[in-house]
Amino acid sequence: MIVRIYVRASTKEQDASRALDDLKKFAQNISHEQIEYVENESGTKLDRPILNQLLNEAGNNDILLVESVDRLSRLTQSEFKILRGRIESKNLRLVVADLPTTHTLINSEDTITNSILTLINNLLIDLLATMARLDNDKRKERIRQGLERSGYKPTGKKSDLAKHNRIEELNRKGLTKEEIAKAVDCGIATVYRVLKNKKTAY
Numbered sequence: 001m002i003v004r005i006y007v008r009a010s011t012k013e014q015d016a017s018r019a020l021d022d023l024k025k026f027a028q029n030i031s032h033e034q035i036e037y038v039e040n041e042s043g044t045k046l047d048r049p050i051l052n053q054l055l056n057e058a059g060n061n062d063i064l065l066v067e068s069v070d071r072l073s074r075l076t077q078s079e080f081k082i083l084r085g086r087i088e089s090k091n092l093r094l095v096v097a098d099l100p101t102t103h104t105l106i107n108s109e110d111t112i113t114n115s116i117l118t119l120i121n122n123l124l125i126d127l128l129a130t131m132a133r134l135d136n137d138k139r140k141e142r143i144r145q146g147l148e149r150s151g152y153k154p155t156g157k158k159s160d161l162a163k164h165n166r167i168e169e170l171n172r173k174g175l176t177k178e179e180i181a182k183a184v185d186c187g188i189a190t191v192y193r194v195l196k197n198k199k200t201a202y
Contacts, residue, residue: 003027003034003063004054004092008071010042019067026097027065030106043074044136046082047187055086056188063106064092069099069125070132080129082192099124167194 005023009016016038027034035057039050058064064087066072072094073080087094093105102121104114163184170180177195181188 001032001061001063002059003030003032003065004037004058005034005065006037006039006051006054006072007067008039008041008043008048008051011040016040019071023065023067023097030063032063043070043072043132046075046079046189046193048189049187052187052189055090055092058090058092060091062090062092063095065095065097067097069096069128070135072096073129074132074136075129076133077130078196079189079193080126080133082189082196084126086189086192094121094125096125099128163190164194167191168198171195 005020005027007016007019007023009018020036020038024034024036037050037054039048041048041050054064073083075083094102095105096102099121101117101124104117105121163186166184167180167186167190170183171177171191175183177188177191180191184191
């Protein structure tokens with residue numbers, strides 16, 4: 001089992017490693033190998049290179065250690081569901097330093113008590129992820145209102161329809177999501193999102 005420590009900050013001007021020392025001290029009580037993953041990316045992005053690397057490298061029953069839920073995600077509910085699915089598919093144990101109930105997962109055993117705690121943890125993590133997204137949305141709305149008052153009108157980023165069509169085409173041919181991501185030169189999270197949006201469009 002490996003403890004995979006993930007720390008994130010939104011911009012390069014922020015210190016993504018700020019929480020790293022505290023998490024390393026926290027992990028000292030866990031007598032297993034530690035690997036650090038430090039990233040400067042927005043938590044609203046499902047496609048994050050370092051997070052993707054962590055998930056690709058993770059093994060069965062490894063620990064994913066984060067400072068708080070908002071350091072892992074400020075995603076929409078649908079995108080967080082995708083991320084949670086990837087974490088669960090790897091059978092990773094998500095331990096959140098500032099959420100003590102998740103600390104029981106460090107030495108998890110297959111008991112009724114732990115099963116109940118896992119259910120509670122999942123509910124709490126989902127709730128905190130939703131709150132993190134709402135907080136981010138409120139902040140963006142305040143910025144948008146300020147820009148409107150100043151007369152500035154930002155233009156949105158358009159989807160790459162050619163890339164989306166190629167993802168859908170390769171999916172129909174039966175390629176795995178990993179193979180599609182490599183062929184299209186995009187993150188695997190983009191593949192998940194495009195195919196999920198395709199399903200909900202019908």
